[in-house]
Amino acid sequence: MRVFVIAGEASGDKLGAAMMMGLRKHAADAQFEGIGGDRMIAEGLQSLFPMDEISIMGITEILSQYRALKARIRQTADAVIAAKPDVLITIDLPEFSLRVAKLVKAQSDIRTVHYVAPTVWAWRPGRAKKMAAHIDQVLALLPFEPPYMEAAGMRCDFVGHPVVTDPVATPDDVADFRDQYAIGEAPLALILPGSRRSEINRLLPVFAEVVSRLRSEHPQMRFVLPAAQNVAPAVEEAVATWPVRPILLNPAKDGPSIKRAAFAAADVALAASGTVSLELAAARTPMVIAYDMNWLSRQIIGRMLRVDTVTLVNLVSETRVIPEFIGANCIPGPIAQAVSAVLDAPDQQREAMDLTMERLGKGGMPPGERAALAVLDGLK
Secondary structure (H helix, E strand, C coil), X not given: CEEEEEECCHHHHHHHHHHHHHHHHHCCCCEEEEECCHHHHHCCCEECCCHHHCCCCCHHHHHHCHHXXXXXHHHHHHHHHHHCCCEEEEECCHHHHHHHHHHHHHHCCCEEEEECCCCCCCCCXXXXXXXXXXXXXXXXXXXXXXXXXXXXXXXXXECCCHHHHCCCCCHHHHXXXXXXXXXXXXXXXXXXXXXXXXXXXXXXXXXXXXXXXHHHXXXXXXXXXXXXXXXXXXXXXXXXXXXXXXXXXXXXXXXXXXXXXXXXXXXXXXXXXXXXXXXXXXXXXXXXXEECCCHHHHHHHHHHCCCCCCCHHHHHHCCCCCCEEEHHHCCHHHHXXXXXXXXXXXXXXXXXXXXXXXXXXXXXCCHHHHHHHHHHHHCC
């Protein structure tokens, strides 16, 4: 069995490696070609070129590298057609992946599978119909996504979210973390301002004011901020001027276990919108979500948004227990009040988090193996 698989980001490399492991388990003769990172290469992938050459985020970056990106799309599509695999599996990165699939479908009948459904349930629903012209099957991370893909004419299998298999800190890890930073029994708030420079530039001033207000209301409260590697210097520079200094962590230097321990040790979290809400749910850490963007993005996204919440825990659990402060509502005073309220009454959130993890596949077959079985079933 020949499989051509494409990933362009670290998250896709992780998904791809787990799926490849599942494919080798259920199809021992599976051979892999394509594009991937260290994890996929370790599982037997021969990468056409380094994965980071196609890991491009944002319209400005895409436009500035358009010629190079277009050449890589053509090169990849040609390689797929020449390889004549049993299946082409593209993982996320739609700007690249779906263009490759389109070229492949135009010149062959190779089966195409796209791993990670686009968020058509949130905005731009027309993307599903466009995909259907050159994608045969979609592997979805969220349980409510299949109907949207199927309505557009594609097979769609819910395979589970990788967060359910990620390691979480133990009670001993939590105790060691609190001892290491002399936190003791004090309430601990986790501050998560995002991993992109634009996010931290916009959110850190707001979060700084929230931290000051929380310290005034809870004099014993401590704060911890794990900084993403790519923005760690900017975060360190910004928090140096905060009236209340958080414990600043750099998981890239200290290892991922320090971040897991911080998540589990925290009594409450203030986080930017994104998949981090699922990481917090896995750690059973109650949260408040806050996010802002520039004025033009507010207007455009506000008009296009099709859901009344952007927090995945709210969506998957079909509740609205996670408070959100998005766009013009991203104001320090109300956010601080919400954090205090969640700190005082976390039980409802934890029930929603447990339900979310269950619905995402916790305790069942690993998502990577489910993805592999769905791919194999589609080839029958």
